[in-house]
Amino acid sequence: MRITSETVEHTAALAKLKLTHEELAQAAEQLEDILNCMDVLAGVTCDTQQQAQMRKNVLREDVCRPGLERSQLLVGAPATDGTYFLVPKTVE
Amino acid sequence: MNEILNMTALELSAGIKKGEVSCQEAAQAALNVIRTRQDQLNTFITVTGRQALERAAALDRRKGSGPLFGVPGAVKDNLCTQGLRTTCASLMLERYVPPYNAGVIDLLDEAGTVLLGKLNMDEFAMGSTSETSCFGPVKNPWDLSRVPGGSSGGAAAAVAAGEVWFALGSDTGGSVRQPAAWCGVTGIKPTYGTVSRYGLVAYASSFDQVGAICRDAADCAAVLDAIQNHDPRDSTGLPGEYGGLLAGLNGDIRGMRIGMPAQLFGDELDPQVRHRVLDAARVLRDRGAQVEECCLPAADYALAAYYVIACAEASSNLARYDGVHYGKRCAGDVGLEELYLRSRSEGFGSEVKRRILLGTFVLSEGHYDAYYAKALAARDMVRKSFEELFSQYDLLLAPVTPSVAPKLGQSLEHPARMYQTDSYTVCANLTGLPAMSIPCGQSEGGMPVGVQLIGPAFGEQTLLNAAHAVQRETHWHKLRPPCFGTGGEGT
Amino acid sequence: MRWETVIGLETHVELNTDTKIFCSCSTAFGAPPNTQCCPVCMGLPGSLPVLNRRVVEYAARIALALNCSITPLNRFDRKNYFYPDLPKAYQISQLYLPIAREGWLDVEMEQGRKSIRIHEMHMEEDAGKLIHHPDGGDTRIDYNRCGVPLVEIVTEPDFRSADEVVAYLEQLRSVLLYLGVSDGKLQEGSLRCDVNLSVRPEGSQTLGVRTEMKNLGSFRAVRRAIEYESQRQIRILESGGRVIRQTLRWDEDADQSIPMRTKEDAADYRYFPEPDLPPVELDEAFLTDLRTQQPELAAQKRARYCKDWGLSAYDARMLTGQRSLAEFFERTVALGAPPKKAANWIMGQVLRQLSARNLQAQDMTLQPKVLARLIALVEQGRINRNTAVEVFDAVFDGGDPEEYIAAHGLERISDCAQVRQAVEQVFAENPRSVADWRAGKEKALGFLVGQTMRMLQGKADPQTVNKLIRDRLTEE
Numbered sequence A: 001m002r003i004t005s006e007t008v009e010h011t012a013a014l015a016k017l018k019l020t021h022e023e024l025a026q027a028a029e030q031l032e033d034i035l036n037c038m039d040v041l042a043g044v045t046c047d048t049q050q051q052a053q054m055r056k057n058v059l060r061e062d063v064c065r066p067g068l069e070r071s072q073l074l075v076g077a078p079a080t081d082g083t084y085f086l087v088p089k090t091v092e
Numbered sequence B: 001m002n003e004i005l006n007m008t009a010l011e012l013s014a015g016i017k018k019g020e021v022s023c024q025e026a027a028q029a030a031l032n033v034i035r036t037r038q039d040q041l042n043t044f045i046t047v048t049g050r051q052a053l054e055r056a057a058a059l060d061r062r063k064g065s066g067p068l069f070g071v072p073g074a075v076k077d078n079l080c081t082q083g084l085r086t087t088c089a090s091l092m093l094e095r096y097v098p099p100y101n102a103g104v105i106d107l108l109d110e111a112g113t114v115l116l117g118k119l120n121m122d123e124f125a126m127g128s129t130s131e132t133s134c135f136g137p138v139k140n141p142w143d144l145s146r147v148p149g150g151s152s153g154g155a156a157a158a159v160a161a162g163e164v165w166f167a168l169g170s171d172t173g174g175s176v177r178q179p180a181a182w183c184g185v186t187g188i189k190p191t192y193g194t195v196s197r198y199g200l201v202a203y204a205s206s207f208d209q210v211g212a213i214c215r216d217a218a219d220c221a222a223v224l225d226a227i228q229n230h231d232p233r234d235s236t237g238l239p240g241e242y243g244g245l246l247a248g249l250n251g252d253i254r255g256m257r258i259g260m261p262a263q264l265f266g267d268e269l270d271p272q273v274r275h276r277v278l279d280a281a282r283v284l285r286d287r288g289a290q291v292e293e294c295c296l297p298a299a300d301y302a303l304a305a306y307y308v309i310a311c312a313e314a315s316s317n318l319a320r321y322d323g324v325h326y327g328k329r330c331a332g333d334v335g336l337e338e339l340y341l342r343s344r345s346e347g348f349g350s351e352v353k354r355r356i357l358l359g360t361f362v363l364s365e366g367h368y369d370a371y372y373a374k375a376l377a378a379r380d381m382v383r384k385s386f387e388e389l390f391s392q393y394d395l396l397l398a399p400v401t402p403s404v405a406p407k408l409g410q411s412l413e414h415p416a417r418m419y420q421t422d423s424y425t426v427c428a429n430l431t432g433l434p435a436m437s438i439p440c441g442q443s444e445g446g447m448p449v450g451v452q453l454i455g456p457a458f459g460e461q462t463l464l465n466a467a468h469a470v471q472r473e474t475h476w477h478k479l480r481p482p483c484f485g486t487g488g489e490g491t
Numbered sequence C: 001m002r003w004e005t006v007i008g009l010e011t012h013v014e015l016n017t018d019t020k021i022f023c024s025c026s027t028a029f030g031a032p033p034n035t036q037c038c039p040v041c042m043g044l045p046g047s048l049p050v051l052n053r054r055v056v057e058y059a060a061r062i063a064l065a066l067n068c069s070i071t072p073l074n075r076f077d078r079k080n081y082f083y084p085d086l087p088k089a090y091q092i093s094q095l096y097l098p099i100a101r102e103g104w105l106d107v108e109m110e111q112g113r114k115s116i117r118i119h120e121m122h123m124e125e126d127a128g129k130l131i132h133h134p135d136g137g138d139t140r141i142d143y144n145r146c147g148v149p150l151v152e153i154v155t156e157p158d159f160r161s162a163d164e165v166v167a168y169l170e171q172l173r174s175v176l177l178y179l180g181v182s183d184g185k186l187q188e189g190s191l192r193c194d195v196n197l198s199v200r201p202e203g204s205q206t207l208g209v210r211t212e213m214k215n216l217g218s219f220r221a222v223r224r225a226i227e228y229e230s231q232r233q234i235r236i237l238e239s240g241g242r243v244i245r246q247t248l249r250w251d252e253d254a255d256q257s258i259p260m261r262t263k264e265d266a267a268d269y270r271y272f273p274e275p276d277l278p279p280v281e282l283d284e285a286f287l288t289d290l291r292t293q294q295p296e297l298a299a300q301k302r303a304r305y306c307k308d309w310g311l312s313a314y315d316a317r318m319l320t321g322q323r324s325l326a327e328f329f330e331r332t333v334a335l336g337a338p339p340k341k342a343a344n345w346i347m348g349q350v351l352r353q354l355s356a357r358n359l360q361a362q363d364m365t366l367q368p369k370v371l372a373r374l375i376a377l378v379e380q381g382r383i384n385r386n387t388a389v390e391v392f393d394a395v396f397d398g399g400d401p402e403e404y405i406a407a408h409g410l411e412r413i414s415d416c417a418q419v420r421q422a423v424e425q426v427f428a429e430n431p432r433s434v435a436d437w438r439a440g441k442e443k444a445l446g447f448l449v450g451q452t453m454r455m456l457q458g459k460a461d462p463q464t465v466n467k468l469i470r471d472r473l474t475e476e
Helices: A006-014 A020-044 A070-074 B004-006 B011-019 B023-041 B049-062 B102-111 B153-160 B175-185 B219-226 B270-285 B299-320 B336-347 B350-362 B368-392 B415-420 B426-431 B460-473 C053-065 C162-178 C219-238 C284-293 C298-309 C314-318 C323-334 C339-357 C368-379 C386-393 C401-407 C416-429 C431-438 C445-456 C463-476
Strands: A085-087 B044-047 B071-075 B114-117 B168-170 B184-191 B210-214 B256-259 B290-294 B395-399 B435-442 B446-454 C003-012 C078-079 C090-093 C102-108 C112-125 C130-131 C139-142 C148-155 C189-203 C209-215 C247-251 C256-260
Touching: A006 A020, A020 B299, A020 B350, A020 B368, A020 B415, B004 B023, B011 B023, B011 B219, B023 B049, B023 B071, B023 B153, B044 B102, B044 B153, B049 B114, B071 B102, B071 B153, B071 B299, B102 B114, B102 B219, B114 B153, B153 B168, B153 B175, B153 B210, B168 B219, B175 B210, B175 B435, B175 B446, B184 B460, B210 B219, B219 B435, B219 B460, B256 B270, B256 B368, B270 B290, B270 B368, B270 B395, B270 B435, B270 B446, B270 B460, B290 C431, B299 B350, B299 B368, B299 B415, B299 B426, B299 C078, B368 B426, B395 B460, B426 C102, B435 B460, B435 C053, B446 B460, C003 C162, C003 C219, C053 C102, C053 C112, C053 C162, C053 C284, C090 C112, C090 C323, C102 C162, C112 C162, C162 C189, C162 C219, C162 C298, C162 C323, C189 C219, C209 C219, C219 C247, C219 C256, C298 C314, C298 C323, C298 C339, C314 C323, C314 C339, C323 C339, C323 C368, C339 C368, C339 C386, C368 C386, C368 C401, C386 C401, C416 C431, C416 C445, C416 C463, C431 C445, C431 C463, C445 C463
Parallel strands: B071 B114, B071 B168, B256 B290, B256 B395, C209 C247
Antiparallel strands: A085 C139, B044 B114, B168 B210, B184 B210, B184 B435, B395 B446, B435 B446, C003 C148, C003 C189, C078 C090, C102 C112, C112 C148, C130 C139, C189 C209, C247 C256
């Protein structure tokens, strides 16, 4: 599969990564290289997707437990006013 | 001092219980090695010297039973430790301090071990060489110009160098077994679901599993006995009867049927590695096991399926590092979109970005069916192949890696080639099966070689017995690198 | 040209469980900001979700009530997107195997009954709340709501008018309240809906380009938004333009829809199966259990009231308007009150008292046994209806009707001699009226009855009084 800089740019935008021009070009080359190794998957015909040996119905009772103190919650926040997390204004 | 350092964890704990050595002496001995070697090896991200000695002193006052009582160890820096920074070797989490302990941290605490610190690794466990850490690469104690393997490179190197008696790593595509092989130590990745992932910072959720790296199989058994359990906080955890692996360790492998999948002995395999692996197979045969070649056709898909699924999950698991809630936020007064872009681009290293891009790509519109859906189907095929094999064999034997540890810097330029390193290890992750790596000799250049054993689900006892049988007969696991302990300068 | 509006609805229902969908944090409304959070709902590194059993049960109950086919093995998926209210940068939702598909809800409207088809229904987690600074400063985030369980109910494009949409929402809310799985409050956000709307020439079979409208916080807003948006689209089409597929936000104050910021990267949510959560299996035994425990819904009650108890459709609808009112009614009937009488009392006096106090039926302290007793007292002729209303008002907030009657001497005078004596006195005091009646003024009778009732402090049976006066008048 051919991977262009434009494809990488679009993918990077989805992933919220900012790449320089050189990085874009290099990433395109590397991703193409890697994806070529993935082409072997095209030969996979089996399409039954069972989640082998996975458990089912792992459920918890609806019982309240205390969570974190607000101070614990906010201690690592990059920006806070002591009550809320803060982010630059969002436009809807 | 090297006498203590040379002990296994079980021997050390026995010595502590007999009063021949104190927990504090052991911890201090290890801390001395770490202090001496840190600049060379760079195995640790954070050393908890003072707390470790306080803890050791408290244990000395308390006395206790248990095979790991008083034994100093360390954990990979992707296991959350309350009040102690947990960085995943990433600038993104350079100063992140979790408000809670991972499940396994509490269990190690209950077992009476002493935590010496947090071990260096590939950033977010993505890598096969431990070179992608934002704290600099880890060096291989056997040859400082070579990588220790990854992503649990710090864990394997620390055990090999005599800095700790055991370490916890995590294994998503071989990250415990591969560095164990390259550093000449014993590593085990247990069955998926038998060790809590709660508090293990996620790379690829369906594959991530906490594992142990030790001096030998018996120590591995003791560590697994301590950390395997069913944690209700991990929905993918499996209920079961845990414990008793150490007690069940007898090394009796008579009549054991062992298969060697031809597909895991391909052309890319370095002949030296092949010979050492076959040496180990011969020991098992001599001890009464039946060893024969077998076929694993689905192995051809394993690596591709692994990278597609792992990167897809990683792209989602690592989306939370966005500069809003914790971790790195870019400097400057910027809008929200720019904040996301810059925080993430500055916080992540290039390998992490590469895998996020790859994962985002295979999940994005128009590519899901060609890559992600196919990879899931391939995973099922691999699972079925293994199920069939385990109806005929008790264990599978294979190399861990195609070659010995490469030189530093060699792998980073060709990611696709680096990914090939994982060809033999990813099968156990795709299938969730237990697997281990034990030393089986050295290359001509004196670098360790490992042999991989893969067991059926919940087959840890069988695995450990086979490993134990080999280690009773051989001295491979007792070889020490030149820089072991505080002696020698290394090369 | 005549235009037809075609609408589909996506409704988010907040379930009223005690804890969040994937962690044990409280869901209580109105707690101080960021005090109901833990590593799991905050998506801290290393945390893992564990599904709340009650969420599955509630979602399955809703699915059954909406006549859906349940997916025997359903599963969660991750919906990936960046937004500050979403700490993991993905929402755990269901795309590939939602808990239920293909159901319907019958909606009663003035023009008759209409069946709205349900496309699918899934479970998911709510996001946190962004509080925008009025002066354009930093946005504040409160994560208390983050992880509160939601089900999203998606209809087929079956609506043709705002009336139908509002009727559906009211009906849906009634179902949720009867099931007891949600508070169903639009204003508090426990019921939120997005409207997908397009228009097409009447008679056309193909769908037009649709827009999606969000932020509809009241029935009024839903109605206005639909009217506004369909007019807007018709205007565009009639002037030869084309409707663009986009997401709009309804601004209730400005009374108009506003395009939301169009993102450069068009929504690509990269859904994939959630690896941290095993699938949920709903086997027949579980569903059978649920079916037998499923409470009777309003529509079923209405049918039963009409059929078994002979109530009118109007009465049945009034009584089932609130689940607690219907329950109050049924318990009153169970205590022996004739259904029609009980219905009249509830629709008249009970609703009057409730509205005077601005109360909901569920907040009422009046016990069914009190009303049943009052009705019985009237039936037995021990008090008359007017007295009964007085007693009812007096004991509405508590008290025993019989004690009140005794204390205030309200029991009806059933002694004919006493009534007759009063009649004699009234005749003696009002000869003029007696004469008027005899002169043919029928109205005078009413006056005499009123006077007699007054003398007896209203405690006599008006019909008895009436009869005795008529007898007395015609005696001579």
